Amino acid sequence: MVELVKDGSTGMEKVVLREPGGATAQVHLYGGHVTSWKNEKGEELLFLSSKAIFKPPKAIRGGIPICFPQFGTFGSLEQHGFARNRFWVIDPNPPPPPPALTGGNNGNGTSSNNNSSSKQQPFVDLILKHGEDEHKIWPHSFELCLRVVLGLGGDLTLITRVRNTDSKNFTFTFALHTYLSVSDVSEVRIEGLETLDYLDNLKDRERFTEQGNAITFDAEVDRIYVGTPTKIAIIDHEKKRTFVLKKEGLPDAVVWNPWEKKARAMVDFGDEEYKHMLCVEAAAVEKPITLKPGEEWRGRQELSAVPSSYFSGQLDPIKVLQG
Numbered sequence: 001m002v003e004l005v006k007d008g009s010t011g012m013e014k015v016v017l018r019e020p021g022g023a024t025a026q027v028h029l030y031g032g033h034v035t036s037w038k039n040e041k042g043e044e045l046l047f048l049s050s051k052a053i054f055k056p057p058k059a060i061r062g063g064i065p066i067c068f069p070q071f072g073t074f075g076s077l078e079q080h081g082f083a084r085n086r087f088w089v090i091d092p093n094p095p096p097p098p099p100a101l102t103g104g105n106n107g108n109g110t111s112s113n114n115n116s117s118s119k120q121q122p123f124v125d126l127i128l129k130h131g132e133d134e135h136k137i138w139p140h141s142f143e144l145c146l147r148v149v150l151g152l153g154g155d156l157t158l159i160t161r162v163r164n165t166d167s168k169n170f171t172f173t174f175a176l177h178t179y180l181s182v183s184d185v186s187e188v189r190i191e192g193l194e195t196l197d198y199l200d201n202l203k204d205r206e207r208f209t210e211q212g213n214a215i216t217f218d219a220e221v222d223r224i225y226v227g228t229p230t231k232i233a234i235i236d237h238e239k240k241r242t243f244v245l246k247k248e249g250l251p252d253a254v255v256w257n258p259w260e261k262k263a264r265a266m267v268d269f270g271d272e273e274y275k276h277m278l279c280v281e282a283a284a285v286e287k288p289i290t291l292k293p294g295e296e297w298r299g300r301q302e303l304s305a306v307p308s309s310y311f312s313g314q315l316d317p318i319k320v321l322q323g
């Protein structure tokens, strides 16, 4: 089921997706921003700050902001570009719907394919086109489309397309700035980025090579891992939950946690909230994307949350990454 509703507390419009198993997702038109993703038990899987500000020009703190046409300060635009603080619209002419069933994660690691082809995965298509305000700061005609699909089984897929509707080339960087909800970030580890090179945002983007076996957290982290595998696992020991992030067209992965000091400096973020979030962002940053007139780029991120008990109590990252 898909419905457009007005959020009672903020007055903002959002699209609510519900799949028959009970999982839900919601997408605010402001920012084309996924602000909630819950599993069939109603547990929230994305972090949204209790201090998030739902008012332009501030982007919503948490969920999945879209960074376009610039990631971070990699250019002359405002941090992370303007897509996250513009009002998007529901696409009146979306491409055909996704196949009725691609399977989902049923919690024991196998893909469910219960032949219920009558069931449609709820999805919504949003679009952001250049307007006069954008043209003043980024003089290119474009269409940015976002499809959010809530799979039967609860997986969350974001498919983004950028089309060059201009008469000259343009170049952009991009990220799906995903805030995951975790029990305690110091009990979390990321698998899949070991031995990779990263640009350290805390050290003027100097390039380093990841040495550790897995990435764990005991201080501020702000890194752009470049040319990563298509699958990354975020293992929350305390919650006994593993997020699996799969991506296409987005070669890099940004990992961010502001930790204590930066958390205190942010007006729209609680002082202690850094403990309960971790950003792992599918991104295209190191090698900006150039589109010729009429060309289209596509990026995709699929998130699933599986109970760690699925590995019989024994976390097996190899299975997560190669399974």
Ligand SMILES: O=P(O)(O)OC[C@H]1O[C@H](O)[C@H](O)[C@@H](O)[C@@H]1O
Binding pocket: 059, 072, 079, 080, 201, 222, 223, 254, 255, 256, 279
């Ligand atoms: O505060 P924001 O503009 O939303 O940015 C939040 C964070 O986003 C990314 O993860 C960047 O790598 C960080 O440098 C930045 O601090």
